[in-house]
Amino acid sequence: MTSRFGQFIRGIQAELPILIGVVPFGMIYGVLALSAGIPPAAAQAMSAIVFAGSAQIVLTQLVVASTPALVMILTVFVVNLRHALYSASMAPHLQRLNPFFKLLLAYLLTDEAYAVTILHYEKVPAPDADCPEDDRRQWFFLGAGLALWSSWQLSTAVGIFLGAIVPASWELDFTLALTFIALVVPTLKDRSAQTAAATAGVVALLAFHLPYKLGLIAAALLGVGIGLLVERKALTQ
Amino acid sequence: MTTFWWVMIVSGLATFAIRLSFILLIGEREVAPWARRALRLVPPAVLTAIIVPEMLLPGGELDVSLSNGRLLAGALAALVAWRTRNVVLTIVVGMVALWLFKAVLP
Numbered sequence: 001m002t003s004r005f006g007q008f009i010r011g012i013q014a015e016l017p018i019l020i021g022v023v024p025f026g027m028i029y030g031v032l033a034l035s036a037g038i039p040p041a042a043a044q045a046m047s048a049i050v051f052a053g054s055a056q057i058v059l060t061q062l063v064v065a066s067t068p069a070l071v072m073i074l075t076v077f078v079v080n081l082r083h084a085l086y087s088a089s090m091a092p093h094l095q096r097l098n099p100f101f102k103l104l105l106a107y108l109l110t111d112e113a114y115a116v117t118i119l120h121y122e123k124v125p126a127p128d129a130d131c132p133e134d135d136r137r138q139w140f141f142l143g144a145g146l147a148l149w150s151s152w153q154l155s156t157a158v159g160i161f162l163g164a165i166v167p168a169s170w171e172l173d174f175t176l177a178l179t180f181i182a183l184v185v186p187t188l189k190d191r192s193a194q195t196a197a198a199t200a201g202v203v204a205l206l207a208f209h210l211p212y213k214l215g216l217i218a219a220a221l222l223g224v225g226i227g228l229l230v231e232r233k234a235l236t237q
Numbered sequence: 238m239t240t241f242w243w244v245m246i247v248s249g250l251a252t253f254a255i256r257l258s259f260i261l262l263i264g265e266r267e268v269a270p271w272a273r274r275a276l277r278l279v280p281p282a283v284l285t286a287i288i289v290p291e292m293l294l295p296g297g298e299l300d301v302s303l304s305n306g307r308l309l310a311g312a313l314a315a316l317v318a319w320r321t322r323n324v325v326l327t328i329v330v331g332m333v334a335l336w337l338f339k340a341v342l343p
Contacts, residue, residue: 017324042241049249054287059248069244076248080255082283088259089276095263106257115280174307174335175328177291178314182327184284185318192274197281204286208294216286223282224275231274 004139011143014116021179022053022112022148023155024172029056030159036060040160047156051149052110053176055079081217086114090141093121097138105138108145115183117141191234196227306338 002010026047033043038060050056055076062072086109094102120140188194200223207215292311293299301308314331317323 020325020328038241042245045242046245046249049245050252051249052252055248055252059244063241069240072244073247073251077251077255080252082279083252083256084258085276085279085283087256088263088272089279091259091263092273094260102260103257106260107253109256109260111284118280171307171335171339172332174291174310175332177288177307177311178328178331179324180284180288181311181314181331182318182324184281184288185315186322187281187284193278193281196278197285200282200286201289204289205293205299208290208297215290216283219286220279220283223286224278227278227282228271228275231278 002136004136007136007139008143011117011120011140011145012147013143014120014140015113015144015147018112018116018179018183019147019151021175021182023151024175025053025179026152026155027159027162028173029053029060030156031162032057032060034160036063038063043160044153044156047153050076051107051152052076052080052083053152078217082111082220083109085220086111086118089118090114094138096135101138105141105145108142108149110145110148112179113141113145113148116144119186192227192231195230196223199223199226304342306335306342309338310335 029047030043033046033056034040038046046056046059050059058075058079059072062075067075087106090105090109094105097105117140121137124137126135184197188197200219203222204215204219207218209215210218288311292308293301293305295305295307303309310331313334314327317330318327321327
């Protein structure tokens with residue numbers, strides 16, 4: 001295993017390509033928040049307090065629609081529910097850390113930090129069970145998470161300052177989908193993962209107009225469920 | 238605007254609680270093998286559920302025609318991602334393709 005600092009730097013390096021998709025997304029959020037009438041200070045604070053891109057953009061849409069406060073909070077909760085699945089996925093790797101480290105890494109557990117970190121945990125084997133303190137992979141997580149956090153705050157600020165200089169016709173919001181395409185393709189290694197993705201894609205289309213973004217949750221749960229059925233079938237054969 | 242600050246703070250705490258949930262709860266206990274298999278399928282399912290509407294439902298309406306630049310650019314980007322496994326190249330090719338398609342398509 002490499003040193004703590006080595007792991008930290010490798011985490012930052014792994015996150016760098018992802019930032020190409022994140023930075024325009026953060027800028028778009030900044031622009032959208034201002035045009036929704038959110039004051040610059042609140043728009044910037046939201047990037048630190050909520051720290052979840054798609055939920056933040058949904059929130060700006062709800063502000064424009066004068067949605068009641070309780071519905072706004074409920075919507076953010078539902079849009080971010082997928083993070084519970086990331087939390088469960090990371091939990092076994094983080095259980096021996098001290099509470100402070102757990103709180104810090106939980107705060108940094110975004111789509112983008114999770115995506116590179118879980119790949120790192122899968123690729124780099126755990127050290128001997130006899131000396132678990134040799135496992136320094138949490139520093140990789142910290143590096144990836146902080147790289148994403150800093151660029152999210154900075155790109156929000158740039159978006160707030162630039163305002164509407166970048167025309168909407170550039171469609172920079174599409175970089176979000178492109179980033180996720182680049183992340184999802186390598187995960188489609190076997191039949192069960194392919195089935196999970198295909199099912200989730202179809203359900204997401206069919207359920208897109210459900211309220212409160214419930215279509216996303218439905219797509220994820222059905223995708224995982226059908227994928228598990230396919231996997232069980234392959235295991236029993 | 239005071240209300241909005243409270244919306245942000247409560248939303249932020251809720252998001253943090255979701256992210257912390259299992260990390261704090263599981264503690265020393267082991268995760269069951271079936272749960273581990275299920276969790277491995279979460280990223281392909283969630284990411285695809287976000288990608289597909291972005292490509293096929295521009296503006297909220299289903300568009301599977303060849304005039305949908307996002308569909309063509311996304312398909313090309315998926316091909317690049319599959320062949321090269323390169324995140325930066327995937328994004329660059331996808332965006333340039335989207336602009337080209339928009340310039341060429343009706």
